Amino acid sequence: MQAPSGRDAPDRCPGAVQVHAAADGGLARVRLPGGRLTAAGLTVLRTAAAELGDPALELTSRGNVQVRALRPGAEHELAARLTDAGLLPSATHERVRNIVASPLSAAVRPLVAAFDALLCATPALAGLPGRFLATVDDGRGDVTPLLGDVGLHGSRLTLAGRPTARHGGPELLVCAAEAFLAERAAQASRAWRLAELDDGPARVAARLGTTVSDIPLTRLDPPEPGIHGSSAVLAVPLGLLTPAQSAALAGEIIVTPWRTVVVPTSTMPQAVASGLVADPASPWAGVTACAGRPGCAKALADVRADARASVLAGSSEPAHWVGCERRCGAPKGRHVEMLATASGYQRSVRG
Ligand code: SF4
Numbered sequence: 001m002q003a004p005s006g007r008d009a010p011d012r013c014p015g016a017v018q019v020h021a022a023a024d025g026g027l028a029r030v031r032l033p034g035g036r037l038t039a040a041g042l043t044v045l046r047t048a049a050a051e052l053g054d055p056a057l058e059l060t061s062r063g064n065v066q067v068r069a070l071r072p073g074a075e076h077e078l079a080a081r082l083t084d085a086g087l088l089p090s091a092t093h094e095r096v097r098n099i100v101a102s103p104l105s106a107a108v109r110p111l112v113a114a115f116d117a118l119l120c121a122t123p124a125l126a127g128l129p130g131r132f133l134a135t136v137d138d139g140r141g142d143v144t145p146l147l148g149d150v151g152l153h154g155s156r157l158t159l160a161g162r163p164t165a166r167h168g169g170p171e172l173l174v175c176a177a178e179a180f181l182a183e184r185a186a187q188a189s190r191a192w193r194l195a196e197l198d199d200g201p202a203r204v205a206a207r208l209g210t211t212v213s214d215i216p217l218t219r220l221d222p223p224e225p226g227i228h229g230s231s232a233v234l235a236v237p238l239g240l241l242t243p244a245q246s247a248a249l250a251g252e253i254i255v256t257p258w259r260t261v262v263v264p265t266s267t268m269p270q271a272v273a274s275g276l277v278a279d280p281a282s283p284w285a286g287v288t289a290c291a292g293r294p295g296c297a298k299a300l301a302d303v304r305a306d307a308r309a310s311v312l313a314g315s316s317e318p319a320h321w322v323g324c325e326r327r328c329g330a331p332k333g334r335h336v337e338m339l340a341t342a343s344g345y346q347r348s349v350r351g
Helices: 039-052 074-084 106-120 123-127 170-186 200-207 243-247 265-273 303-312
Strands: 020-022 025-030 057-059 065-070 099-101 134-137 150-153 156-159 162-167 226-228 231-235 253-255 260-264 287-289 319-322 335-341 344-350
Touching (some): 039 065, 099 106, 162 200, 170 200, 231 265, 260 265
Parallel strands (some): 287 319
Antiparallel strands (some): 253 260
């Protein structure tokens, strides 16, 4: 029987241990809670990608990193290296450590670390879907619009991006994730996301003794490339971090959900020299693409090559290029889409 959510199978989101067999080889997704990646961790990822698969690191729309084109069996070596580097703290929970946080806020980082630790220490939460998302927003509203299944907006609990009357911290996020699983079981559902449950936000809120409220939350646009205080935001063209670019990044970085990285301003000159983008007016800013050919068997085109050619030909329109109607990695909200079809690209405005 079809599940009420319309899901008839568990999600198949890749992890670093459970890799996805893509058309170009194994695809490993390494979760970076809050997008945080130390210099040592980045070096491990860069070296592993160069030695085991495609040298470029892919940034995802949830601020994670992917290594693709892994040789058969290379995932075991990758997992060992990630474990040694502290990037794989839990083999059982690796796919559910999906935590996006306000990238320019130092205040959210301890909350992310505490929630991640609690998540990994709670055996039942290994049963969350790989699509489940937690957001930790500093209260200005940059990541709450990503509609995390559970989230904090300041101290306010959000469910599917909607505010509740409850306030708390990482422990409350754990309770909310457990309440999602309990409600999903009560509905005999295989839903991947809280909003896919019948009346999901209200019912999960009720399990937590609260209600979903209509209080409007503050919203903040994603940070543009450029200097922001002591940090710099740099766009990564097409979300592909080349070996030279990652080698130019010194110190801890934050990978954002918008295919940018936050770095200390001191490292900006060498990073820009490597091809990362600090100018918000650059034609590369805001141009993103799914994997496309040859990595994805569903793709109708090499969308990255076509997006790159479009920029190099003078286009300055921010757009998301996709190789099929699954629209992987599409940004939340209004955006221009370039969809590959059998007869060329179809441009539309979505969201
Ligand atoms: S949008 Fe389609 S072509 Fe692009 S990565 Fe997803 S499934 Fe593949």
